Amino acid sequence: MRPGPSAFYVWIAVAWFPAYDLLRQPSWVGALGLAVFAAAYLAAIRMAFGEGPAWAPLVVLAAVTFALGMAYGGKWLYLCPLVSMACGVVVRGRAVPYALAGVTVVSMLVTLRSGGGEDAVAAVAWGTFVAGVVVHVTLKLFEAREELARAAVLRERERFSRDLHDLLGHTLSLVVVKAEAVRRLATRDADAAARQAGDIEQIGRRALAEVRSAVAGYRGRGLADELAAARLALEEAGVRAEVMLEEARLSPDADALLGWAVREGVTNVIRHARATGCAITLRDEGERVLLEIANDGAAQAFTRGNGLKGLAERGAAVEARAEDGRFVLTVAVPK
Structure with missing residues (x-):
């Protein structure tokens, strides 16, 4: 089954790391920012899988995440990959690589601005970019699989319709001919009409058996x-x-x-x-x-x-x- 929003909700647990910093060094600004981050992330994911516009919460998510990362640094930079994941879910088409590249570059600049060294910049860049790519590729694979499944069902329906046509086309034509013969003979030759009616019965039974065989084959x-x-x-x-x-x-x-x-x-x-x-x-x-x-x-x-x-x-x-x-x-x- 294609993953739903709940598959991405669980990643909000990453917010535990900056939340733990807040428990040691309380800050109402940081707490408010973290709450907005969580609400924007969940809203972006939910709207991406629904019918509402998900761009607004995505923009809020990116702005809050980068502001918090620049202000606090350290474990707050763990939130950057979640922005990339949200982009992988929300953004579609040719804009995806540009969005992921932009988020990755900004994450690198924020890490550098907050005092992170080369290793920190590389780690944040790698984690942010890969998170978005994995999410986007996974969703595309599931979409392709669903499309292939729909195509397979369509082909199977076409095959079944062709088989039924092969089975019943000639049989029904023969039944019509026999029925016309019965109608013509009914008032002139009752015995001949009865023989034709018997033929119709045999043809019908044979057709019924063939249809049952075809249906059994369709079940597979x-x-x-x-x-x-x-x-x-x-x-x-x-x-x-x-x-x-x-x-x-x-x-x-x-x-x-x-x-x-x-x-x-x-x-x-x-x-x-x-x-x-x-x-x-x-x-x-x-x-x-x-x-x-x-x-x-x-x-x-x-x-x-x-x-x-x-x-x-x-x-x-x-x-x-x-x-x-x-x-x-x-x-x-x-x-």
Whole structure:
């Protein structure tokens, strides 16, 4: 999940260091400044994750922080990285590097003005700049991840819609033709009309089973479950199944993608190949895993439907070829 404001609220604990100085040497000016600092920091973070303008509290935060650092120095300079963190949250776009560079330079000048030596200046500059960069890069990575997730969902919806179109387009057209035949024959030949109605019933049942299969595939299963289902489906279809697997450690994405490949490949063999045998082989090739589904039937088994296109869209390398009298589907997936 993308980090929310609470992930940045906790850093207000850094204010403990100057607060400890105030406990030893009380100062109402310092206490008031520290209170304004805390309020401005929390407001900037909250508004950055909300809908309000966060620039005003950010400017107040920077002004108060640098004024306190110049006046007191020492541990008060620990507050400078929080200004940079707030910039990393509030500022967007091309202004980010300029904002972080500006905060870092001012922090260095404040440290130097407050009596800090070269080591102190370097430490404050490093801490301030890195704090802002880490925050900004982290948020950008989460944004990119969310965008990729949305794109993946969109691609999956498109794939599912294509599969449903492939499944139902021809079937529904056939149902319409059969229904028209029933209407024409109903008053002239009751037996013929009944046969046509029986055909409609069989077509509907088959379409229902195919839709259920597509929906089950849309929910997704892992490689092991898909292999078990594929072996059973091949045996029920009268196709001799042979499965040879090498042990491979797979990521969840690779496991799901290989499961999808097994499902699509075996489904095409059963529907289109008219094969008597099907061999499924899995080999670990180091950085990738190679899945081969070979059948002794028709080559068209691996050229129909949109499922295999979806595999390529997901990042798998897909190839269908003839080899030694067999037709082989090869799917290579990064581990």
